[in-house]
Amino acid sequence: MKKVALMTWFHYFNYGTSLQVTASVHTIKKLGYQVDVINYIPHAKLVTLKNYKGFNFYYDLIKKKVKNRKERTIIDQEREKAFEKFLVENINLTEKCQTASDLFLLNDKYDAFVCGSDQIWAPNIFNDKYFLSFVENPKKMIAYAPSIGLSKIEDPYIKKQMSENISRFEYLSVREAQGAKIIKEICNKEARVVLDPTMLLSACEWDKLAIGENESKPYILCYFLGTNKDNWSHVYRLSEKINIPLKIIPVFTSDYGRGYEVVNGVGPGEFINLVRNASMICTDSFHGTVFSIIYNKPFYAYERFSSDDDYSQNSRIYNILELLGLQDRLVTNTKILPSDPIICDYTNVNEKLEIEREKSINYLKNALNEATEDKTAIDFKITNTCCGCGVCSIICPTNAIEIKRNGNGFLQSFINQDMCIGCNKCKNVCPFSYNKSIDIDKDKHNLYMLKSLDKRILNTSASGGAGYEISRVLSLEGYDIVGCIYDREKQEAVHKLVKAGDIDSLEVFQGSKYLQSNTKEAFNEVYNNTQKAVIFGTPCQIAGIDLLLKSRNKRKDYFLVDLICHGVPSQNLWNKYLKEGSKRYRYGKTPDVKFRDKSKGWRDKFIKIEGKNKSYVRNENKDLFYRFFLLRLVNMESCYECRFRTSSSADIRIGDYWGPRYLDDKEGVSMVIAMTEAGENLLDKLKTDNRIKLDKNECIEYWTVQYPQNPIKSVFYDDLLEDLKDEKKSLAEIAGYYCSGFELYNKIYKSYSVIRSIIKKGRGKNESK
Structure with a gap:
């Protein structure tokens, strides 16, 4: 029996959502297919450019909050239980799909994909996954009665995104005539108007x-x-x-x-x-x-x-x-x-309904028949969220995979289809295709504050010196050390291997590098020429090398450390930043860079760039690179779909210990999570050797301090990346257009939060009297 995956809302406990998904499932089953509803819960957020500087935006926001306070929705636990029971009895779900790469894996499991019904195409909550963006073969995509809902699409970025996504559909229908009209206007495609799936059942x-x-x-x-x-x-x-x-x-x-x-x-x-x-x-x-x-x-x-x-x-x-x-x-x-x-009087109504019902069912029947039978050959693809870790190119037996920068400035894999033999070895080591990471468990895993007792090391480290202390002790035990450095000549971050025992060279790894690092050469050396090593990297890079080592049963001889990561920005941003900065501040084309200069303190981030006897130092709020980096507007696409925010393939995870607990610390402290027994043992040794201060805290602080949630990719993402390539546009001009509004909103919201906190404390004191 052919298998069909249905992409629609099912998790909102309202009658329309539950009944339309139930009707779609029953109808597709009646047509002779096995059907599973894709178990994806949307973020229900949209990042676009709004008039954050306008009074009306904040007035409408306040008005909406006041209205929501007045119109409080009910909480009915029995109702929720009834919804859950109904859905369990009437629909089957796929495995949980949290990210785009999870959805991409469904391509190998289903013969066709249907999206619809409900307002999954509503512009004000645009999400390309509901347009089946993860489906490789457009001929297997069917839109059945998705609703656009609104009468017009005002936002030009949303309009562009919708046009591009809808244009892929081979079988296209919508629920309302108004939606068909909009589709004709934005992408010149004809969309058939069909009945809501609930009306397909008598x-x-x-x-x-x-x-x-x-x-x-x-x-x-x-x-x-x-x-x-x-x-x-x-x-x-x-x-x-x-x-x-x-x-x-x-x-x-x-x-x-x-x-x-x-x-x-x-x-x-x-x-x-x-x-x-x-x-x-x-x-x-x-x-x-x-x-x-x-x-x-x-x-x-x-x-x-x-x-x-x-x-x-x-x-x-x-x-x-x-x-x-x-x-x-x-x-x-x-x-x-x-x-x-x-x-x-329903006499004529029922006749019309039966005619429309037959037309709608026939459309779906024909579309499913053609889509499930399609045998169009498509190019081999590892994943739809490549992070550029490079392990696929290392394991490829025909050297069909090359790691290089794409037009947007990100390292990714490129496959020579003529050389590819489809062996799937690359998929078996891809961290986004074959995930073996371990979820961080609030009850099982221990979280620590770590601080080096060596003041010199503390001053040159980005936070508490955890990375250096781990490298030092294991280097003395015969481990090669692999970590990230900033290569001033290449103007990029690269991974480098330092041989065991070379303690003096370890300081090159200290400090943050807020760029995507090129790991291929270092990981290739690890894979082919080392017996044991400590490897530092972002969670996706570590997940990749973990799978690569396991493919040769070598993992037990290596110690892996992943860094708490909030995403890597485009190299195009960095190149433009340095090019303009070298002209304006005259520090040359290959300056030394400190992404975190601690000379002015630990908590306030300062970038320091030096060259040709010139020095540039700026606070994060005033520096052009940081403005984009902090808003996470130009991250690699995989960073918006990261599956490692709360899971890890490492022995230890490290990063800055932000939050209120160490607010008074001026030197820097590291947050450390021991993921394995080997990780726990190493921390015990460092403490016993009197190298570090180590305090155990509640693991829940990882969530309250780091906020490990994927950011939402903006609908203007592609336009912004194109602007970064435009030599006629300055970075300041681009930042003014894309960043200023968000920065203003963040300042206002921060002030609002402080005022709200003060009011709540005041109320609490009055109530306790």
Whole structure:
């Protein structure tokens, strides 16, 4: 049986989301396929350029917060349990997919991919994964009824991203005519308008999924996602006119104070049952409207959004009512009551619905048949999130893989398709293709504060000297040391090997290098010419060398250290920065660089560049390189999809110990997590040898101090990287355009947080009196 993967929302506990995914699964199964829902939980965030300097942005933000305080949504644990039970019984999930590389691995497991329905294509929450960006072969991509939701796309970057993603689809449909029109405008493609998947199932089919008994007493079912007072007033008067009481599915706490019966614990199955037993339905919900139609119930649909709301989703309801000739069921004037509300003629409606249902099912049937049978040959690809660690090129038996910089300034693998024999050895050592890292366990793993007792080493280290002390003790025990240096001649970071016992050369590794390091030559030497070594690197680099060593059963002879990493920026940024800086500050083309100059303190980051008797020193907030680096706007793509923020293949993880605990320390302290027994033993030895101060703290501080979450790649990412290549645009000009707004917002938010903290403390003191 052919296998189909379905990419849609399933985790939001609202009726529309749960019922549309259930309907899609049932429909695809009926067509003869095995179907699994992709277990991906979106970040639901969007990074784009906003008018952070404008008053209206902050006014709208405050207004939204005030509104959310007034309109508090309910917490109903029984309802959540009902949702969970319903979904477990009706859909199968894939293995958990957290990153783009996890999704990419599905290409080898499924014969076709379907995205839709729901508002997964809404511009205000754009996420390219819901456009199946991870699918290699476009001929296996099917869009079934995704909704754009909005009437227009204002943001030019989102419009561009959507156009590029939608253009890949071989089989393209949307839920609303308005969405088809937008697609035609932005990428000149024809999109078929199809029914929401919930309407592909008949009332009889939905009856089988309903939960609850039949009710004999009449009621008007009310389900409102908004709190519009005029809408509710109209409902109250309807109830009085036909003398039928209301039964409310609560959404907001205010729903409990309306003076009518409120039904708690309503899951999707119970929702179906409430609709099919209702005498009438009043709703501003799209799926509330849809199920009223499916069950041929008298209903009234209300406008949830005002006509001038840029994020209005009313078009969803307008579209289905117009399609089926039910425009008279839309309440546009809440002051007018219909003469006979309970009458709703479905004769023509059902005929139209059956025609549209057949057309929609045929579209999906044909698309699935063609997509699952497609045998188009595609180029071999290791992963969609290459980090440039280079281990694939080392293990390749035909030398088909080359590591070099791409046009955006990042090291990555390039495969010669003519030389590739498809042996998959590269995939077996790729950290994003074959993950064997260990999750950091709050209960199992120990977290420490480490500080070197050697003041000289402390002064030249970026934080507490952990890296040097680890290198020194193991070098004396016969381990070669492999770490990152800044090569001033190449103007880039590279990995270098220092032979065991050469203690004087270890200081070259000290200090941070906030660039992507070229590891290929050093890792190749480790793999072919060493017996045992200590290897430092970013978590992805260490995960790669870990797999490479295991491929030869050599891992036990090596000690791996990964660095707490927040991402590596484009080399193009650094090149432009140095080129402009050398002209302006006259420090030459190959200056010495200290990314963290501790002469002015540990916590405040200063960059120091020296050459030709000139010196440039700047605080992180005023330096052009740091401005981009701190906002993480130009990181490598794999950094936005890192799978190692909270997992590791190393023996020890090290980094700066930020946070309030060591706020008064002026010299620097390291955070260290022992991931293996070997890591614990080494820390014990360093402490016993009186080389370090070592304090054990709660492992939860890794999360509260480091915030190990992937940043969101901005929708203007490609444009920004192109601007970095433009010699006519200065870095200051580019920073002013892309960075200034975010920096202002961060300052305002920081001030807001301080004020809020003071207010909370004041309240706490008053309450304790």
